[in-house]
Amino acid sequence: MAMPDSQICFLFDNGSLRPSSTLNLRATARLLGGVLPAPVRPVSLLHSSAVDAAALGGERAELLEIAVRKWWGENPGGEAVLLPLFFGPSGALTGYVPARMEAARKAFPLARWRLARWLIEPGEADEGVAGALAAEARSVIAAEKLERPRIVLVDHGSPQRAVTAVRDHLGAQLRRLLAGDAAEIGVASMERRPGAEFAFNEPLLATRLRTPPFDAGDVVVLLQFLSPGRHAGPDGDIAAICAAARSERPGLHTWMTEPVGTAPEVVERLARRFAEGRDKPVAAGGDFS
Known part of the structure; x- marks a missing residue:
């Protein structure tokens, strides 16, 4: 056209x-x-x-x-x-x-x-964007020489249930794509609004990293973010959440991926x-x- x-x-x-x-x-x-x-x-x-x-x-x-x-x-x-x-x-x-x-x-x-x-409609079968996220995880696994680490896909968190459904959809796709690369794959949100009506965002990343089996060993924190910034940057909120969890769980080692917008x-x-x-x-x- x-x-x-x-x-x-x-x-x-x-x-x-x-x-x-x-x-x-x-x-x-x-x-x-x-x-x-x-x-x-x-x-x-x-x-x-x-x-x-x-x-x-x-x-x-x-x-x-x-x-x-x-x-x-x-x-x-x-x-x-x-x-x-x-x-x-x-x-x-x-x-x-x-x-x-x-x-x-x-x-x-x-x-x-x-x-x-x-970008993402949970009803679509296309795994292209999930493939980009999987490539980021594999890049960290290779660079750090990790042996089947656990992986947590983390998004920002949203008051819209449909946005969290996107996170869960990508998590399900990643479980298929990374089955041979990871011991276990979970999802989490960086933050959520207070109130039971927003509990669909759970678990929060801070909770996930303090709960077995994601509270020990190597954990790749896979950023469901398109750009760096206050949350996803190297000195951002997610990095701070990971550092706080590591300080409480000496056996925990976390590795963050890069955003996938490009x-x-x-x-x-x-x-x-x-x-x-x-x-x-x-x-x-x-x-x-």
């Missing part, structure tokens, strides 16, 4: 005050731009515009709504495909983004937008989501999914 000149892909993440997160987003956008028939602009929902431009190669980060408004101002009838760099259907994708985009579009009556899907399998999935989003029925007035 030929692409109109007035169509663009806005690849967006949640945003971070850590420069490494924006730099990683830009790297993913460059890779994606090499395979898409439309320009790709990396943007964030929040936070990133506050990062000093000097830490970002002299180019300040852009926020989604501001960038889309500016582009519509230059392309009044343009079609914007919004492509989320998210594993699952967070509240930002099901509520915040559609509301903000419709508010923005009211100033541009001819403008159109489509919101593409997130993995070829993730870029391929993003390209597929773009194609799906591009071909959704759309009319002036917004997203008609």
